[in-house]
Amino acid sequence: TQLLEQSPQFLSIQEGENLTVYCNSSSVFSSLQWYRQEPGEGPVLLVTVVTGGEVKKLKRLTFQFGDARKDSSLHITAAQPGDTGLYLCAGARMNRDDKIIFGKGTRLHILP
Amino acid sequence: SAVISQKPSRDICQRGTSLTIQCQVDSQVTMMFWYRQQPGQSLTLIATANQGSEATYESGFVIDKFPISRPNLTFSTLTVSNMSPEDSSIYLCSVELGGPFFGPGTRLTVL
Numbered sequence: 775t776q777l778l779e780q781s782p783q784f785l786s787i788q789e790g791e792n793l794t795v796y797c798n799s800s801s802v803f804s805s806l807q808w809y810r811q812e813p814g815e816g817p818v819l820l821v822t823v824v825t826g827g828e829v830k831k832l833k834r835l836t837f838q839f840g841d842a843r844k845d846s847s848l849h850i851t852a853a854q855p856g857d858t859g860l861y862l863c864a865g866a867r868m869n870r871d872d873k874i875i876f877g878k879g880t881r882l883h884i885l886p
Numbered sequence: 887s888a889v890i891s892q893k894p895s896r897d898i899c900q901r902g903t904s905l906t907i908q909c910q911v912d913s914q915v916t917m918m919f920w921y922r923q924q925p926g927q928s929l930t931l932i933a934t935a936n937q938g939s940e941a942t943y944e945s946g947f948v949i950d951k952f953p954i955s956r957p958n959l960t961f962s963t964l965t966v967s968n969m970s971p972e973d974s975s976i977y978l979c980s981v982e983l984g985g986p987f988f989g990p991g992t993r994l995t996v997l
Contacts, residue, residue: 814895815991816976816978816988817929817978818988819988864929874985877928878927
């Protein structure tokens with residue numbers, strides 16, 4: 775059973791389009807992180823969200839934490855080829871010693 | 887943020903041999919973490935390494951297979967012992983900085 779479900783698994787879109795990636799769980803998280811990982815590199819932390827309903831923006835990336843802290847989304851506006859990569863969400867589950875669990879990732883490919 | 891370096895960045899090894907991966911952090915940290923990322927899979931925590939005590943291993947990982955050292959607050963090593971092709975993965979060390987913060991990883995291929 776995957777505790778953090780990411781969707782879609784793969785996404786290939788044209789440069790300039792918008793997209794949303796989802797991270798869902800039945801568990802409540804005390805915090806949730808989003809990472810981007812490029813081939814041959816370690817995951818790079820993009821954002822941490824901790825408050826239900828929180829929205830954070832990082833240039834063209836908008837991250838939202840669900841009100842119930844069970845899910846999150848990453849929206850990219852006007853995607854660029856440099857956004858290509860594997861996007862991972864990870865969260866610390868409440869009442870589980872805050873152990874971090876990872877989703878399987880969304881592999882995003884932006885076509886020029 | 888922190889600067890984390892890992893050595894080697896990649897290696898190709900023969901079955902039955904062992905490889906030691908080094909992780910260096912540019913600041914002192916209490917806990918360091920070792921993760922494995924198998925091809926097409928999510929990251930899985932192997933163990934937590936505390937300075938001055940034995941590492942704490944997650945379910946499915948044992949010290950004999952993945953011995954860890956933590957001689958000081960900026961350095962740790964993970965050894966992958968008696969390797970088999972199933973150990974082919976990216977191995978990542980991380981520290982806690984508002985969420986796991988990762989090094990560049992070590993890509994291991996076992997033939």
